[in-house]
Amino acid sequence: MLEVRDLTVRFGGITALDGVSFRVRRGEMAGLIGPNGAGKTTLFNCLTRRHDADSGTIVYEGEELTSVAPHAIARLGIARTFQNLGLFPRLSVRDNVLVGAHHRGRAGFLTAALGLPGVRREERALRADADAVLERLDLARVAGHPASGLPFGTLKRVELARALVGRPRLLLLDEPVNGLNAAEVEEFAGTLGAIRDADDLTVIVVEHHMGFVMGTCERIVCLDFGRKIAEGPPAEIRRDPGVIEAYLGTVA
Numbered sequence: 450m451l452e453v454r455d456l457t458v459r460f461g462g463i464t465a466l467d468g469v470s471f472r473v474r475r476g477e478m479a480g481l482i483g484p485n486g487a488g489k490t491t492l493f494n495c496l497t498r499r500h501d502a503d504s505g506t507i508v509y510e511g512e513e514l515t516s517v518a519p520h521a522i523a524r525l526g527i528a529r530t531f532q533n534l535g536l537f538p539r540l541s542v543r544d545n546v547l548v549g550a551h552h553r554g555r556a557g558f559l560t561a562a563l564g565l566p567g568v569r570r571e572e573r574a575l576r577a578d579a580d581a582v583l584e585r586l587d588l589a590r591v592a593g594h595p596a597s598g599l600p601f602g603t604l605k606r607v608e609l610a611r612a613l614v615g616r617p618r619l620l621l622l623d624e625p626v627n628g629l630n631a632a633e634v635e636e637f638a639g640t641l642g643a644i645r646d647a648d649d650l651t652v653i654v655v656e657h658h659m660g661f662v663m664g665t666c667e668r669i670v671c672l673d674f675g676r677k678i679a680e681g682p683p684a685e686i687r688r689d690p691g692v693i694e695a696y697l698g699t700v701a
């Protein structure tokens with residue numbers, strides 16, 4: 450589904466990604482790990498076209514992503530969540546989730562401003578979809594509540610709901626369980642697994658919580674200083690001396 454080849458990104462004198470290559474199969478749950486500053490978020494930013502790569506290619510479902518406009522990414526079926534929650538505090542949970550569905554609307558500025566029947570129908574359909582996602586993630590009770598003031602664990606689920614309402618095929622999760630307690634991590638893993646199976650999703654997850662990564666991912670890519678230092682199933686990665694030295698020794 451996805452092939453990243455020789456991807457290099459530089460910020461001035463810093464090489465954030467240094468010739469990184471890996472593939473993700475359709476339906477796979479892949480983990481991206483590594484110490485702070487290893488380049489994980491930069492990689493996500495390249496996949497969603499927030500950053501241009503200096504060199505290398507990203508082929509997604511046969512299409513070269515590096516030439517796709519950033520606003521077209523959601524339409525291609527790629528959605529992401531953000532490390533520091535990209536929610537609007539004063540918007541309701543439902544409206545925050547609806548933001549994730551904007552690319553599915555077909556109404557232009559004028560038709561929307563005139564409130565023509567087609568627009569209203571479209572809006573109703575998107576709201577129904579948002580409500581269905583909220584129900585799935587056990588958020589229906591707080592649908593009308595502003596995002597601000599809700600518990601952190603709830604906000605993490607709202608962030609996931611917003612990504613899912615866009616009906617992605619490739620879901621990029623940036624530290625989805627960071628800040629959650631042990632019970633919440635377990636619950637999140639269960640929910641994600643069920644959604645992934647039901648929706649036939651491909652997932653790439655960046656996470657420092659090794660219990661979550663090792664328990665949910667089929668394959669893990671480890672970055673260090675922008676370079677891929679290892680790739681393999683969790684059991685191999687756990688024993689890899691390079692990964693232990695660069696990373697696992699510090700988080701264990």
Ligand SMILES: Nc1ncnc2c1ncn2[C@@H]1O[C@H](COP(=O)(O)OP(=O)(O)OP(=O)(O)O)[C@@H](O)[C@H]1O
Pocket residue numbers: 460463464465483484485486487488489490491492
């Ligand atoms: N916009 C930017 N301008 C300059 N340097 C940047 C920028 N974004 C990232 N970097 C640098 O690129 C390197 C990789 O950063 P990145 O955020 O991708 O790492 P990360 O693996 O996601 O780290 P963390 O686990 O802390 O989120 C770091 O040295 C960082 O300081």
